[in-house]
Amino acid sequence: xxxxxxxxxxxxxxxxxxxxxxxxxxxxxxxxxxxxxxxxxxxxxxxxxxxxxxxxxxxxxxxxxxxxxxxxxxxxxxxxxxxxxxxxxxxxxxxxxxxxxxxxxxxxxxxxxxxxxxxxxxxxxxxxxxxxxxxxxxxxxxxxxxxxxxxxxxxxxxxxxxxxxxxxxxxxxxxxxxxxxxxxxxxxxxxxxxxxxxxxxxxxxxxxxxxxxxxxxxxxxxxxxxxxxxxxxxxxxxxxxxxxxx
Amino acid sequence: xxxxxxxxxxxxxxxxxxxxxxxxxxxxxxxxxxxxxxxxxxxxxxxxxxxxxxxxxxxxxxxxxxxxxxxxxxxxxxxxxxxxxxxxxxxxxxxxxxxxxxxxxxxxxxxxxxxxxxxxxxxxxxxxxxxxxxxxxxxxxxxxxxxxxxxxxxxxxxxxxxxxxxxxxxxxxxxxxxxxxxxxxxxxxxxxxxxxxxxxxxxxxxxxxxxxxxxxxxxxxxxxxxxxxxxxxxxxxxxxxxxxxx
Numbered sequence: 001x002x003x004x005x006x007x008x009x010x011x012x013x014x015x016x017x018x019x020x021x022x023x024x025x026x027x028x029x030x031x032x033x034x035x036x037x038x039x040x041x042x043x044x045x046x047x048x049x050x051x052x053x054x055x056x057x058x059x060x061x062x063x064x065x066x067x068x069x070x071x072x073x074x075x076x077x078x079x080x081x082x083x084x085x086x087x088x089x090x091x092x093x094x095x096x097x098x099x100x101x102x103x104x105x106x107x108x109x110x111x112x113x114x115x116x117x118x119x120x121x122x123x124x125x126x127x128x129x130x131x132x133x134x135x136x137x138x139x140x141x142x143x144x145x146x147x148x149x150x151x152x153x154x155x156x157x158x159x160x161x162x163x164x165x166x167x168x169x170x171x172x173x174x175x176x177x178x179x180x181x182x183x184x185x186x187x188x189x190x191x192x193x194x195x196x197x198x199x200x201x202x203x204x205x206x207x208x209x210x211x212x213x214x215x216x217x218x219x220x221x222x223x224x225x226x227x228x229x230x231x232x233x234x235x236x237x238x239x240x241x242x243x244x245x246x
Numbered sequence: 247x248x249x250x251x252x253x254x255x256x257x258x259x260x261x262x263x264x265x266x267x268x269x270x271x272x273x274x275x276x277x278x279x280x281x282x283x284x285x286x287x288x289x290x291x292x293x294x295x296x297x298x299x300x301x302x303x304x305x306x307x308x309x310x311x312x313x314x315x316x317x318x319x320x321x322x323x324x325x326x327x328x329x330x331x332x333x334x335x336x337x338x339x340x341x342x343x344x345x346x347x348x349x350x351x352x353x354x355x356x357x358x359x360x361x362x363x364x365x366x367x368x369x370x371x372x373x374x375x376x377x378x379x380x381x382x383x384x385x386x387x388x389x390x391x392x393x394x395x396x397x398x399x400x401x402x403x404x405x406x407x408x409x410x411x412x413x414x415x416x417x418x419x420x421x422x423x424x425x426x427x428x429x430x431x432x433x434x435x436x437x438x439x440x441x442x443x444x445x446x447x448x449x450x451x452x453x454x455x456x457x458x459x460x461x462x463x464x465x466x467x468x469x470x471x472x473x474x475x476x477x478x479x480x481x482x483x484x485x486x487x488x489x490x491x492x
Contacts, residue, residue, distance in 0.1 A: 243462070
């Protein structure tokens with residue numbers, strides 16, 4: 001049975017303002033919830049229409065499918081919704097490759113990039129303050145559980161880059177140097193920009209190496225690659241170098 | 247002014263059945279329409295709320311935003327919708343790398359893969375009959391105009407592969423050989439499977455080389471990569487080899 005205040009709290013988590021205020025976020029679907037439960041995340045409360053989770057009774061509320069419908073963020077609600085505490089960001093490890101996002105707005109893109117970071121062993125993702133928040137329900141669904149293995153920090157990206165003079169800063173541009181023809185180290189920062197406008201001028205001024213993914217089509221007419229696809233290709237190439245050159 | 251029969255025809259194009267029956271498809275938004283108009287595609291009729299297209303009067307109908315709303319497939323309609331004739335598939339060029347899809351169901355994934363083929367100079371994309379149809383409005387929007395530069399053929403994929411003994415057939419699997427450690431030729435067929443289930447048994451039996459994208463995360467916990475991201479990484483690596491080994 002769901003109380004009115006629970007419904008109000010959970011549905012409020014659709015908005016960044018309330019997620020930050022309560023320091024809570026929601027995840028839906030058995031598969032993702034099981035992944036999150038396996039991690040260090042702290043469960044606040046689990047709402048389920050079936051009894052299939054191994055969590056203490058006090059943290060588990062059995063609800064009806066109709067109740068789930070009322071709190072779900074999905075068009076077709078699953079069988080469970082879990083509310084977790086937002087973890088504190090961890091210190092950033094500068095000895096490894098870091099991915100930085102400058103104004104990525106689409107939750108699906110951010111979720112996919114988090115999943116890619118996880119795949120390629122990138123543990124730190126830094127985002128400028130305008131990038132979509134990683135505890136947005138759509139991001140959480142798109143990460144498929146990878147959110148638990150990637151440390152996401154929100155910060156002023158320009159200041160972050162300018163204060164880290166030790167790291168080489170790569171930026172993905174349409175007119176950068178061919179990524180296959182330059183040295184790609186095992187540490188450094190790789191910046192990816194906004195879906196429509198790319199990397200902002202302010203952030204671009206902090207970039208030490210502009211790189212691009214070569215286009216092979218004869219007509220050279222494809223306008224650009226989606227930011228998540230660009231991340232996929234660039235991360236694969238960075239990691240190939242580390243793997244083959246050591 | 248839109249006639250009732252025009253409204254009926256256009257809205258019917260949301261369904262594959264009617265697209266095939268009329269051999270027509272719709273595209274929305276000035277940017278994509280301009281790309282399609284530049285191509286060999288034959289315009290059937292353009293519906294626009296503003297006069298900004300250089301097409302013969304007889305092919306252009308000025309409509310009101312309200313009328314556009316009635317025929318649009320988008321939540322937030324743009325300023326124009328164009329209906330084009332579906333082109334006849336061209337013969338497949340076996341001298342180049344071909345991408346094959348086995349049951350890709352998500353229109354966004356197919357659109358992104360078409361855009362990637364265009365970027366990497368893959369001119370032939372073959373799809374099994376269950377793969378989402380490429381003239382689906384959501385696919386058209388996701389291709390960003392690349393649909394005009396990629397020849398998409400729908401066919402029985404198992405028969406297609408078994409009858410082409412000359413080509414090496416690569417298939418993306420979770421447990422295939424590390425793509426960085428094997429020979430990747432400039433021609434051949436690269437098969438990608440369904441979002442949830444991968445490549446089917448029937449199609450897998452025709453694959454000569456199972457390949458995979460190495461995972462670098464220490465925990466090795468990421469379940470899989472999205473099919474469009476996998477396509478991005480694999481195509482980039484195939485093309486890198488062709489570029490650096492010739």
